[in-house]
Amino acid sequence: xxxxxxxxxxxxxxxxxxxxxxxxxxxxxxxxxxxxxxxxxxxxxxxxxxxxxxxxxxxxxxxxxxxxxxxxxxxxxxxxxxxxxxxxxxxxxxxxxxxxxxxxxxxxxxxxxxxxxxxxxxxxxxxxxxxxxxxxxxxxxxxxxxxxxxxxxxxxxxxxxxxxxxxxxxxxxxxxxxxxxxxxxxxxxxxxxxxxxxxxxxxxxxxxxxxxxxxxxxxxxxxxxxxxxxxxxxxxxxxxxxxxxxxxxxxxxxxxxxxxxxxxxxxxxx
Numbered sequence: 001x002x003x004x005x006x007x008x009x010x011x012x013x014x015x016x017x018x019x020x021x022x023x024x025x026x027x028x029x030x031x032x033x034x035x036x037x038x039x040x041x042x043x044x045x046x047x048x049x050x051x052x053x054x055x056x057x058x059x060x061x062x063x064x065x066x067x068x069x070x071x072x073x074x075x076x077x078x079x080x081x082x083x084x085x086x087x088x089x090x091x092x093x094x095x096x097x098x099x100x101x102x103x104x105x106x107x108x109x110x111x112x113x114x115x116x117x118x119x120x121x122x123x124x125x126x127x128x129x130x131x132x133x134x135x136x137x138x139x140x141x142x143x144x145x146x147x148x149x150x151x152x153x154x155x156x157x158x159x160x161x162x163x164x165x166x167x168x169x170x171x172x173x174x175x176x177x178x179x180x181x182x183x184x185x186x187x188x189x190x191x192x193x194x195x196x197x198x199x200x201x202x203x204x205x206x207x208x209x210x211x212x213x214x215x216x217x218x219x220x221x222x223x224x225x226x227x228x229x230x231x232x233x234x235x236x237x238x239x240x241x242x243x244x245x246x247x248x249x250x251x252x253x254x255x256x257x258x259x260x261x262x263x264x265x266x267x268x269x270x
Contacts, residue, residue, distance in 0.1 A: 134242075
């Protein structure tokens, strides 16, 4: 078993002392970044040696990852009442391989980070919500995406309020995270703006520099985003996703889990 003090840079990120002046200042900085740009990044969150160890541990799982390849709407659900070429119905290519929670060892360094209660409390304070709990979903609470040459995660809005990710390894070319903060609102989908962005991302999109070892908190429900296509590379892009909810006992819908695992609706889940 690992100690989080050997994995997380607690000098730079004093999550073990959340009531200290240093932690209070850190939380305020993260809140400001999330409010102004929908993205809060903590570079160097994982110590370099620990990051190498985690990558070694988890790289072997690429061979058992579930492949996903599809063209999907940026809104996740298209609208048949709208024209086929409408921004809500336009397809954006997605291709990667996903490792699910039940495949990740309970004794791994990655599991130690996700399971640490102080990290959950740190995120709760940044989000300024009354409660925050780790998901208990046996498949989706802790996941990883592997992406190699030609893979990408096309333009989309998230179906949940926020996403917490930990970049473990970058590809040598491509694979940049690209986004437009708060491009839509709860009352206005701003379809024309979304269309302009996807047609000319070089003009409109932000591409923050995310180094391996960066913990990121992103509000993607209103912010259009994607992972750009992976170019020529000798190593896959690897990113872990930590799932939380404001209610205890959260699990993902079975039809979503079945889609990820490639199980047809007529089959019984294994």
